[in-house]
Amino acid sequence: xxxxxxxxxxxxxxxxxxxxxxxxxxxxxxxxxxxxxxxxxxxxxxxxxxxxxxxxxxxxxxxxxxxxxxxxxxxxxxxxxxxxxxxxxxxxxxxxxxxxxxxxxxxxxxxxxxxxxxxxxxxxxxxxxxxxxxxxxxxxxxxxxxxxxxxxxxxxxxxxxxxxxxxxxxxxxxxxxxxxxxxxxxxxxxxxxxxxxxxxxxxxxxxxxx
Amino acid sequence: xxxxxxxxxxxxxxxxxxxxxxxxxxxxxxxxxxxxxxxxxxxxxxxxxxxxxxxxxxxxxxxxxxxxxxxxxxxxxxxxxxxxxxxxxxxxxxxxxxxxxxxxxxxxxxxxxxxxxxxxxxxxxxxxxxxxxxxxxxxxxxxxxxxxxxxxxxxxxxxxxxxxxxxxxxxxxxxxxxxxxxxxxxxxxxxxxxxxxxxxxxxxxxx
Numbered sequence: 001x002x003x004x005x006x007x008x009x010x011x012x013x014x015x016x017x018x019x020x021x022x023x024x025x026x027x028x029x030x031x032x033x034x035x036x037x038x039x040x041x042x043x044x045x046x047x048x049x050x051x052x053x054x055x056x057x058x059x060x061x062x063x064x065x066x067x068x069x070x071x072x073x074x075x076x077x078x079x080x081x082x083x084x085x086x087x088x089x090x091x092x093x094x095x096x097x098x099x100x101x102x103x104x105x106x107x108x109x110x111x112x113x114x115x116x117x118x119x120x121x122x123x124x125x126x127x128x129x130x131x132x133x134x135x136x137x138x139x140x141x142x143x144x145x146x147x148x149x150x151x152x153x154x155x156x157x158x159x160x161x162x163x164x165x166x167x168x169x170x171x172x173x174x175x176x177x178x179x180x181x182x183x184x185x186x187x188x189x190x191x192x193x194x195x196x197x198x199x200x201x202x203x204x205x206x207x208x209x210x
Numbered sequence: 211x212x213x214x215x216x217x218x219x220x221x222x223x224x225x226x227x228x229x230x231x232x233x234x235x236x237x238x239x240x241x242x243x244x245x246x247x248x249x250x251x252x253x254x255x256x257x258x259x260x261x262x263x264x265x266x267x268x269x270x271x272x273x274x275x276x277x278x279x280x281x282x283x284x285x286x287x288x289x290x291x292x293x294x295x296x297x298x299x300x301x302x303x304x305x306x307x308x309x310x311x312x313x314x315x316x317x318x319x320x321x322x323x324x325x326x327x328x329x330x331x332x333x334x335x336x337x338x339x340x341x342x343x344x345x346x347x348x349x350x351x352x353x354x355x356x357x358x359x360x361x362x363x364x365x366x367x368x369x370x371x372x373x374x375x376x377x378x379x380x381x382x383x384x385x386x387x388x389x390x391x392x393x394x395x396x397x398x399x400x401x402x403x404x405x406x407x408x409x410x411x412x413x414x415x416x417x
């Protein structure tokens with residue numbers, strides 16, 4: 001989906017709040033922050049949802065809420081949203097536990113989709129084009145490479161379920177390798193870039209011969 | 211200016227009425243325990259793994275080995291998963307590993323522009339800045355400027371390649387071994403390889 005999470009290349013953001021090698025402490029700054037990630041493992045271990053569904057739930061947060069809500073909190077809300085959607089618990093139970101509203105993610109805009117049946121098998125060195133589509137469900141290609149042509153630099157030796165399917169709880173995602181596709185930075189950003197290349201890890205079903 | 215999320219409080223203008231994040235997180239966990247879905251200590255068990263097992267010290271150990279053992283370096287670059295597997299360091303969000311070798315002409319930087327994917331078991335969980343909107347928006351477009359702002363100046367004749375972690379491959383950068391480290395042991399070398407070096411936004415320094 002063309003969601004608020006797909007930030008890459010947006011102009012106008014300021015400095016990254018970090019100096020290289022500065023001490024940033026441990027992974028959590030408050031104990032409660034582990035509950036979102038713990039909830040992901042709980043749901044996956046018990047077969048309630050997949051990690052891709054969690055990613056999609058976070059992407060479905062209302063855009064202003066997404067931008068104004070810190071990272072681990074977004075995962076708490078994403079996990080809670082999925083658990084409600086799956087019928088494991090109810091929003092009312094969450095509201096009762098805090099005595100205040102417990103906002104959740106917006107409903108999915110799509111039922112998801114199966115991978116294409118006619119995907120081409122690509123090899124290192126092939127020129128490929130990322131399909132130019134605007135699917136409203138969960139996808140794992142950033143918008144900046146949509147329709148762009150790049151060169152395959154790696155084909156994974158492992159396979160994974162197609163995110164557009166498993167991200168919606170579907171079991172028709174099959175499994176497929178991903179390809180590391182190198183794009184010349186100028187092909188993505190024109191002359192407003194100081195990168196040489198950007199390499200994106202793309203499911204084979206997203207790609208077409210160029 | 212950054213959005214300043216860390217300065218905001220709950221019930222900020224523009225957000226719906228809601229309990230503070232900590233109260234909602236603990237409420238979620240409690241409801242799951244009350245229903246018998248989560249066992250006592252489930253989250254705390256994972257928190258211990260996140261804080262104690264997943265560590266950039268592991269990645270540093272791999273880099274130091276690659277700098278001192280050409281056969282291991284070749285394996286790390288040709289089959290990162292096998293190399294990391296030898297150490298028992300594969301795990302959640304670190305099941306398929308590709309190492310990116312810097313050279314005198316190319317510098318590699320890792321990001322996840324869509325959210326936060328990182329090679330957890332060998333780099334540790336991603337730091338706040340890596341997950342920030344500023345890094346996600348800018349690093350794939352103007353990495354040289356972003357790195358310079360962070361204090362890492364890349365020479366103009368070195369090309370910067372940015373790897374966007376958008377599927378299940380998890381990356382680690384294999385930096386160039388710095389001059390002045392001749393004769394160092396692997397243990398000494400590992401000490402100069404930081405989490406930021408493994409992400410690619412810092413360079414290891416001999417002194």
